[in-house]
Each structure stands twice: as structure tokens, then as C-alpha cells.
Amino acid sequence: MDNSWDIFCKVVDNFGDAGVTWRLARQLASEHGLKVRLWIDDLGAFARLCPGADPHAQAQQVQGVEVCAWRDPWPGALAAQVVIEAFGCKLPAEYEAALAARPGPTLWVNLDYLSAEPWVGGCHGLPSMKSGGLRKFFFFPGFRQDTGGLLREADLLARRAVFEHDVGIRAGFLRSLGVTPAPGARLISLFAYENDGLPGWLTQLSESAQPIHLLVPEGRVLASLEPWTGERLQPGQCCVRGALTVQVLPFVSQRDYDHVLWACDFNAVRGEDSFVRAQWAARPMLWHIYRQDEYAHWEKLEAFLDLYTEALPAAAAEALSGLWRAWNMDGDMATAWVNFEAHRDVLQAHARAWCEQMAARPDLATALVQFCRNSL
Numbered sequence: 263m264d265n266s267w268d269i270f271c272k273v274v275d276n277f278g279d280a281g282v283t284w285r286l287a288r289q290l291a292s293e294h295g296l297k298v299r300l301w302i303d304d305l306g307a308f309a310r311l312c313p314g315a316d317p318h319a320q321a322q323q324v325q326g327v328e329v330c331a332w333r334d335p336w337p338g339a340l341a342a343q344v345v346i347e348a349f350g351c352k353l354p355a356e357y358e359a360a361l362a363a364r365p366g367p368t369l370w371v372n373l374d375y376l377s378a379e380p381w382v383g384g385c386h387g388l389p390s391m392k393s394g395g396l397r398k399f400f401f402f403p404g405f406r407q408d409t410g411g412l413l414r415e416a417d418l419l420a421r422r423a424v425f426e427h428d429v430g431i432r433a434g435f436l437r438s439l440g441v442t443p444a445p446g447a448r449l450i451s452l453f454a455y456e457n458d459g460l461p462g463w464l465t466q467l468s469e470s471a472q473p474i475h476l477l478v479p480e481g482r483v484l485a486s487l488e489p490w491t492g493e494r495l496q497p498g499q500c501c502v503r504g505a506l507t508v509q510v511l512p513f514v515s516q517r518d519y520d521h522v523l524w525a526c527d528f529n530a531v532r533g534e535d536s537f538v539r540a541q542w543a544a545r546p547m548l549w550h551i552y553r554q555d556e557y558a559h560w561e562k563l564e565a566f567l568d569l570y571t572e573a574l575p576a577a578a579a580e581a582l583s584g585l586w587r588a589w590n591m592d593g594d595m596a597t598a599w600v601n602f603e604a605h606r607d608v609l610q611a612h613a614r615a616w617c618e619q620m621a622a623r624p625d626l627a628t629a630l631v632q633f634c635r636n637s638l
């Protein structure tokens with residue numbers, strides 16, 4: 263084994279494609295001692311997640327990973343021993359040829375999207391024949407035993423525990439973002455796509471008995487927020503309505519986004535990577551799933567709800583599912599939030615138990631390395 267890995271990433275939209283591959287690349291390099299190149303076609307998206315990176319460099323060394331611009335025409339490079347094609351992004355034809363010509367064993371793996379659907383386990387690890395005698399294997403992240411698991415850094419939960427147990431660290435982090443919540447306020451983070459259910463939820467939050475401080479990283483959801491606040495908020499600015507303070511945050515590094523999730527009591531997340539990070543934060547959460555054609559995302563949503571609520575008492579399971587369905591299917595968020603709040607303690611304990619259950623399994627990077635060792 264020469265320990266060289268290439269990861270290819272096409273940014274379809276937003277930050278998830280870059281977010282997942284960058285996280286994986288970093289972990290393969292730092293925890294598994296691998297020589298990793300990350301080929302990415304939108305360095306602008308990458309630089310948002312990793313401030314300090316140069317969005318124009320053809321190649322740069324960042325946190326132990328060689329990050330390269332994937333440009334058309336392909337600049338040419340020797341193929342690595344293991345190649346990860348993220349989310350079916352299709353390798354450059356020249357690279358495929360270089361892979362077929364490479365002496366010694368090689369491995370080509372497609373890293374697929376995350377889904378809790380039961381069929382995933384049956385497809386995880388299967389090969390398909392490609393031209394040039396190559397085989398491509400399908401590696402599926404997932405929540406069930408028969409999948410490749412979830413991305414989780416080895417020290418993640420220990421770092422979260424330190425953050426949680428030292429109120430000074432949390433307060434200092436929030437201050438560094440310009441966030442000074444009222445005494446006793448509950449913190450909620452809101453990372454979502456545009457959502458028509460937002461105004462109803464905000465009105466309900468503004469009528470809470472307890473102060474609520476809502477942190478909104480700048481991005482797409484502002485389009486649904488601004489009609490309710492009636493003003494355009496810049497990062498750092500606040501708007502107060504009743505019990506609710508809404509504050510827009512600047513987009514922070516991936517590492518600091520974890521801190522935002524850990525600092526909050528409840529997290530609304532979206533896509534794939536923030537969804538997983540909210541699970542490691544071990545707080546109750548709300549998922550805005552990425553929309554797909556013909557409502558394919560609804561099945562994914564229901565599959566996750568089935569799994570996540572399995573161990574919950576029926577009423578709490580119904581309240582959580584009701585909130586998630588309202589958020590994703592234009593339902594009544596005000597009523598759904600009131601129902602959810604009635605089960606807050608049970609759902610908090612469940613979020614912790616779920617996190618521990620998921621963390622008892624090998625993380626995705628470790629499972630992927632093992633899979634490659636077995637297959638080479």
C-alpha cells in the first residue's frame with residue numbers, strides 16, 4: 263500500500279458536497295496517516311468552510327491535505343491508489359485511464375449520499391464493472407449496522423464534553439460572535455433553506471414564556487426571515503419581537519459551526535453534513551431535508567424518523583415527527599412547536615442516547631479505510 267488517496271468533489275450547490283469531502287479528507291490525513299489530495303471544482307465554496315484557504319490556487323496544502331482545483335481541461339496527474347468519487351461526481355476520463363494504467367492494486371469507490379432507507383444496507387459495498395477492467399465500489403454512509411456509518415472525528419465528543427462543562431468557554435465563544443443572550447435565554451440555531459413555515463414558528467417563539475435567542479447563520483433562510491422581521495439584518499445585528507431575539511451570524515468555519523451547535527439548546531439544520539453534526543451535538547434538532555424531484559426526499563425523511571423515534575414513547579415520537587413534517591411539508595409550525603415543547607425533556611434525553619448509540623459504531627473514515635484495506 264502506498265497510502266495515496268484522491269477524493270473528487272463537484273459542488274452541485276450549497277456547501278454539503280464540499281463540507282463532507284473536506285471533513286473526510288482531513289480525517290483520513292490526520293487520523294489515518296494517509297496522503298490525501300482533494301480535487302474540488304469550486305474552491306470558493308471550500309474557502310467559506312475553511313477561511314484562510316486560497317480560492318484561486320491550483321494546489322495548496324491545508325491542514326495536512328493537498329487541496330487541488332479540479333479544472334476543465336483536466337490538468338493531468340498520476341492516479342492515487344485509492345480514489346473516492348463523491349456523490350457520483352464522475353471522474354475525468356483522463357484520470358480514469360490513468361487509474362486503469364496504474365501498476366499494482368487500485369481501488370475506486372463512490373461515496374454515496376446519506377440515507378436511513380432500509381435498502382441502503384443491501385447496496386453498501388457492492389461493486390460495478392467499469393471499462394478498462396476497473397471496478398467501482400459503492401460505499402454508503404448510514405445509521406444502520408449494515409452501512410458505512412457517519413463521519414465523526416476521534417476526539418469530537420471529548421471536545422464537546424469540555425465545551426459543555428465549562429460555561430466560560432461557551433460564553434467566550436458566544437461573545438466572540440457578538441452574542442450576549444439575556445439571562446436564562448434558550449438558544450436556538452437556524453440553518454435552513456427558504457421555508458414558508460418560518461413566520462408561524464417565529465411568531466410562536468416570540469410568545470414564549472422564556473426568552474429565546476435565535477442565531478441565524480447568513481444564507482438562504484434570510485429570504486424567509488426578512489419579511490417577518492420587516493428589516494434586513496446584517497451579520498451581528500439583532501431584532502427583538504416579544505420574547506424572541508433574532509440575530510444573524512456570519513458564516514463561520516466548519517469547526518466553529520460545531521461550537522454554534524454545542525452552544526445552543528436546539529438546532530435547526532439542513533442538507534447532510536450539518537444534519538450529522540447536530541446529532542453529534544446531542545441536542546433536540548429539526549431537519550430541513552434537501553428537496554429532490556418527485557418528493558423523493560419525503561421517503562428519506564420518513565425513513566430517518568422511523569429509526570430515530572423507534573425508542574421514544576409514542577406521544578414524544580408523534581410530537582417530533584409532527585414538527586419535522588410541518589417544517590418540510592408546509593404544515594402549521596406554531597402548533598407543531600407547542601406539541602414538541604410538551605416533550606422537551608424526553609426529547610433532550612433521547613438526543614443524547616441517540617448520539618451515544620451512533621458513536622458506538624465505527625466512524626465513516628475508519629470504516630472506509632478498513633473497507634479499502636480488505637478490498638485492495
Ligand code: TRH
Nearest residue numbers: 275276277278281479513514515516533534535536552
Ligand atoms: O449546504 P447544504 O444544504 O448542502 C448540501 C448540498 O446542497 C448538496 O448538494 C446536497 O446534496 C446536500 O446538501 C444534501 O447542507 P449541509 O450538507 O449541511 O452542508 C453545510 C456545510 O456548511 C456543513 O459542512 C457545515 C458548514 N457550515 C459552516 O462551515 N459554517 C457555517 O456557518 C454554517 C452555517 C455551515
